[in-house]
Amino acid sequence: MTGVETTGLETATAKPFGEPIRITGRDGPWQPVTGSIRAYGTALVYARLDDWRPDRAPGPRLRRLLGRDWARYLDLTHPDVRIRFAASRILLKYAVATLQGVGPEDVELGYLEKGRPFIRGNDSVSVSISHTDGLLLVGLTTQGLIGVDAEPADRELYGQGLARHLCTEDELRQVEALPEDRRNAELIRIWTLKEAYTKAIGTGLQSPFASFSVSGPGSSDGSGGSGGSGGCQGLRGGPDGTWSSHTFTEDPEYVLSVAILDSGFGVARDTEASTMLDPTLVDALMDALGEEEPDLGGDADW
Template sequence: MTARGRGVPGRSLGEPIAISGPSADWSRVRADLRRHGAVLLRARLPDWRPERAGGPGLRELLGQDLERYLELTHPQVRARFCASRLLLKHAAAAALDAPPESVELGYGLTGRPFVRGCDGVHISLSHTDDLLLVGLAAGGVIGVDAERGDRALYAPGLGRHMCTPYEAERIEALPAGERNRAVVRLWTLKEAYSKALGLGMLFPFTDFGFSPDAAPTDVLRPDGTPGTVGTWAFHTLSLDDGRYTVSVAVGDAGFGPTADTAAGTALDPGIVDAVVRALGNEEDAAGERG
């Protein structure tokens, strides 16, 4: 793996964690969240196909995603949907120190997944070919995207479709053999950033950019001037000897990474005691009225 990027304090990124299935060692997930505030997981589709990773508990594991899974008719699309959700649920469960079947996923207006009832851990998902990626962040938002490194994206008219004037000019100044690789990298950075914002393709890629030939540090305006300074961390990775290009965008909420993401300790003990007492008093009052 090669990585380039500058992180804001607490938003560095460790090596991607390879997860070979539900029974893999998940201990590093929470350790990396505590250390970096964000973590990237990678997996292979064959290891997470429903017949291997779901088993007899597939219905319970998928939860509210089961209906959508059953509606899909194309075998490969159906398998990828299920595998990615199983990986996402197990990853979130590892961060929350909770059973995966207790994790329920929700989706925003643009399809961005989130963990229902838990705003302390943010999640992002991407997949291409047999590669599955999950990003987790504590105390901030995260977006991840992966593309094949050899995907043909460089073409005439870049400025009309996905590049700012600054990016298009810098790309054309590169040697011909480097231009497509630079465009793929820009595409993944833009996808990751827009996913982290929850905007998806609603944020035109010609309205913001990055440096095509340098490590990503800030979001740039169309003219190449800095648009964000110090509030985001960007990372680009090359996996499997350049077969895949991966980008990660992590935005800091301003409070720093969450020290403990366990669901069981997410609430202040005093608040929990107060709720328990209140519920107990309600039950006692109901008993007296009965």
């Protein structure tokens, strides 16, 4: 992973981010996820879709892994969308399970009114999901709120005339001032940062991207230098706190962006489910659920 690039969302007090952690299969590696949370309060986890195919699990196993998302999974009719939906949710569940000290099938996702996911029964960890083509990305933080976004680095945006829909006037001038061969990359950077920020606050594409800036007065010139401390400017109604962000370039086939809101309450150190729930209740639930039914057919690795 190369090319850590700060942006105008970052402030002088922003906490550092660890490098994104690549997961190559069910066995992880998962230990770095816990290490990143302990070191930074944030962990970014990604996987190539070719390496991570829980949709190939036997039906009973897949249903347990998806939990309440099972019905939504069945409703999806496009095969590629269905695969990415299952793979991204289960990747997130495995990562959260590592922090909670439980099995991935014990992690339940919920969704707020506008679609932002959360972990049921554990408010110490905020999560976000993104997937694009062959890449899955999830973010976890104990600092406050998190949003992540991933896009192919070669996606054509500038030539499609999208800049005026994605950028403020100042950002558009900054893009146009760059050499022509760097404008598309800068536009992808801005787009993924705005996606990450609006995912964190739970508005997504409902926020007009041209109405607020993520670049600030010290926006990166594309050379990998540090961004300014102007913060996210112009978007009203967002939560208070200290925003920080990074953009990572992977391989360099993908652009990964993350935005974090530090709510000011410190980093939650205890993320295990056993400390979030009544032990008596946990024991009763385990007894009621009993042993898992055997997996018949499908990929034995799952």
